[in-house]
Amino acid sequence: MPHRVRRLALVGIGLIGSSIARGARAWGLADEIVVQSRRAETVATAERLKLGDRYTTSAAEAAADADLVIVSVPVGACGAIAREIGPALKPGATVSDVGSVKLSVIRQMQPHLPESAHFVPAHPVAGTEYSGPEAGFAELFAGRYCILTPPEGANAEAVERVKAFWETLGSNVEIMAPDHHDLVLAITSHVPHLIAYNIVGTVAHLEEVTQSEVMKFAAGGFRDFTRIAASDPTMWRDVFLNNREAVLEMLGRFTEDLTALQRAIRFGDGDALFELFTRTRAIRRGIIEAGQETAAPDFGRPHGSESA
Numbered sequence: 001m002p003h004r005v006r007r008l009a010l011v012g013i014g015l016i017g018s019s020i021a022r023g024a025r026a027w028g029l030a031d032e033i034v035v036q037s038r039r040a041e042t043v044a045t046a047e048r049l050k051l052g053d054r055y056t057t058s059a060a061e062a063a064a065d066a067d068l069v070i071v072s073v074p075v076g077a078c079g080a081i082a083r084e085i086g087p088a089l090k091p092g093a094t095v096s097d098v099g100s101v102k103l104s105v106i107r108q109m110q111p112h113l114p115e116s117a118h119f120v121p122a123h124p125v126a127g128t129e130y131s132g133p134e135a136g137f138a139e140l141f142a143g144r145y146c147i148l149t150p151p152e153g154a155n156a157e158a159v160e161r162v163k164a165f166w167e168t169l170g171s172n173v174e175i176m177a178p179d180h181h182d183l184v185l186a187i188t189s190h191v192p193h194l195i196a197y198n199i200v201g202t203v204a205h206l207e208e209v210t211q212s213e214v215m216k217f218a219a220g221g222f223r224d225f226t227r228i229a230a231s232d233p234t235m236w237r238d239v240f241l242n243n244r245e246a247v248l249e250m251l252g253r254f255t256e257d258l259t260a261l262q263r264a265i266r267f268g269d270g271d272a273l274f275e276l277f278t279r280t281r282a283i284r285r286g287i288i289e290a291g292q293e294t295a296a297p298d299f300g301r302p303h304g305s306e307s308a
Helices: 015-026 040-048 059-063 075-088 103-112 156-168 178-205 211-217 220-229 233-242 244-266 270-289
Strands: 005-011 030-036 054-056 068-071 094-097 122-124 145-148 172-175
Touching: 005 015, 005 059, 015 030, 030 040, 030 059, 040 054, 059 075, 068 075, 068 156, 075 094, 075 103, 075 233, 094 103, 094 156, 103 178, 122 156, 145 156, 156 172, 178 220, 178 233, 178 244, 233 244, 244 270
Parallel strands: 005 030, 005 068, 030 054, 068 094, 145 172
Antiparallel strands: 122 145
8 A cells, every 4th residue: 555645735737747646646645636836827727637636826835734745847946936835834744856957956945945844856757748737647657767866864754755655656766866866867868858959959050951851851860859859948948057067077978979989980980880889789778678668660659550
């Protein structure tokens, strides 16, 4: 039987928040779900979708008397949210988040949370290129990792409760130091997104290639870059601004490797190219073996009758 909270407050109800709401309902994780968004129209959409039991545009109102508060907003807004909900938190309440940057979130939020509350930052490594409450689904976290980065001195019982919460939603939970998390995610997520944004932007500025040709002849590689580059611009702007040190370090490494690749192409060093492509193919196999991707052709897209 999963650990059940009396009142779950979801501050922010986009893709991640709405997926948490659906999962918490499906697996009986809360007696009551309070949904908040600063935009009245988003709250109205959440209510139409029946994502919660109560709805509000006030983060403080949502957090009042909640046992677990999960903040699902762009990482740049976390400090303001913590400042608003801090005075409303009851003693013993647990506060968590879902941001893909952790050191910055801890620095923003922790000073505004009372000592009587427990802070357990989290990052569900799951998502799609879609955003908004209608994009969520309960199975989003199934088989995906959720990384907890409790700050020094975090309450062990609160960490276990958050861990159990995410495990019930289907996640594989790992605990990691915040700075290490930020470095790992810089290379596995943040820099790939930056490269995708840059490549799609480069194509948009090419005068020699018309936009209609890009749409018509988009091969698998570019097509999948456009999927990544379609991600929420506010969220990703905040990710890069709040994880700049790790991103810049990984970009430096990437630039060095790209220069070496450029040199190999320029001087016809086929052996170097073959060696690199062999090593990268092995990485792909490892990701499939770890259950983080499918080996199905064309990135697992349905074909023919399967697409219905």
